[in-house]
Amino acid sequence: MNRTPAPRARLIALASGVLAATALTAPGATADDAVRPTAAQLTAAHTALARADVTGSAWYTDAATGTVVVTVDSTVDADELDALTKAATTPAGAPEINRTTGKFTKHIAGGEYILLPGGIRCLIGFNVQDSAGVKYALTAGHCTDTGDVTSLGTTVNSSFPGNDYALIRYSNQSAAEGSVYLQNGTYQDITSAGSPFIGQRITSSDPMTGVRSGTVTGLNATVNYGADGIVYGLIQSNLCSEPGSSGGPIFSGTQAMGLISGGSGNCSTGGTTFAQPVVEPLSAYGVSVF
Structure with missing residues (x-):
């Protein structure tokens, strides 16, 4: 997945010397303070993205930089992409835009279990x-x-x-066991639930695609499935999944992390997968893994 860095205000080294940071920022401020959007500005950007209502779009805020990261599937055209870019632009700069292969769909057909x-x-x-x-x-x-x-x-x-x-x-x-089947006659014991972090290695297990691994690329992502609705607060990852993977487990070692919601691409060419964080339903239903 190619990432185009979002335009950012930055210190520029000139041929005649380096322009001092103090010339660009107020006393006591840093360059990062000058370019990082406020919480209100980020909320406004997320609201504007939802109002744009572009099927096949997803977004989250990079917690480290404050940049709005927008991912679009292959169905999003140039005009829609322009609308998303405008909606997600804050006074601190434009969003990071990523395009992924395939179409965002709920992965529902052809699974097992x-x-x-x-x-x-x-x-x-x-x-x-x-x-x-x-x-x-x-x-x-x-x-x-x-x-x-x-x-x-x-x-x-x-x-x-x-x-x-x-x-x-x-x-x-008596049929329920506190483990995940690894498709090869063995099981991964699940003893707790956790909240993922950016860059964390995660694993899925699916009777069609087998055991797959990937990394968490975004948190608190919103995905627009079109007529099927919008889902909030999802994990975004480069883990592969396919139709039939819906509801499947995403875990890290013995920790439960998420339930596959949908995504794009497949396990031959790669793609993007979204997952419902598991800690939310555990809390909502008053249940725990065992």
Whole structure:
């Protein structure tokens, strides 16, 4: 993925010498202070991006630099890209714009593990339990609606769009194990849940694509799935995924990290994958991994 650095105000070394930083900033300020947008300016940029309503766009703020990072799929045309650029530009400068292959879609078809109404298949993310020891499966909210009867049991709660998570109560309580299958006869034990950080190595496990690894590239990302809705607060990564990966687990060692929501590309050419952070549904439903 090519990244074009966002225009930034910076100190310029001239042939006759270096212009002192004190000539560009107020006393006591730094160059970074002069170019970093305020929280209000970033909020305004995110609001403007949502109002632009461009299907196939996603965005987050780089916490280290304060730069708005916009990722677009192959369906976004030049005019839409221009509108996104204008919306995300702050007084500190233009956004970073990245284009990824394929189309942002909810990865819903062709998966395994959970058979849903209408013949749809998604994946179990993680098995969890409540304070009474009742066991459930966490999966993506766009896979199922509250009340749906699945191959595992009944969906007791589902949240999509806005969020992307759902809770299915196991009919057979003894079937749930606190681990992730690694597609080769072995299992990864999951003992806790965590919040990812930029650059963290993460792993997914999918019966179609196998065990894959990638890195976290963005946090608190918003993705516009078009008519299917907008989802907020997602993990953005260069981990590959394909249709059928929805709800699948993203983990780091023994820590649960997220549930695959969607993305673009595939595991042959690469792409972008978005995931629902797992700590949010754990808190919302009052459950924990085991």
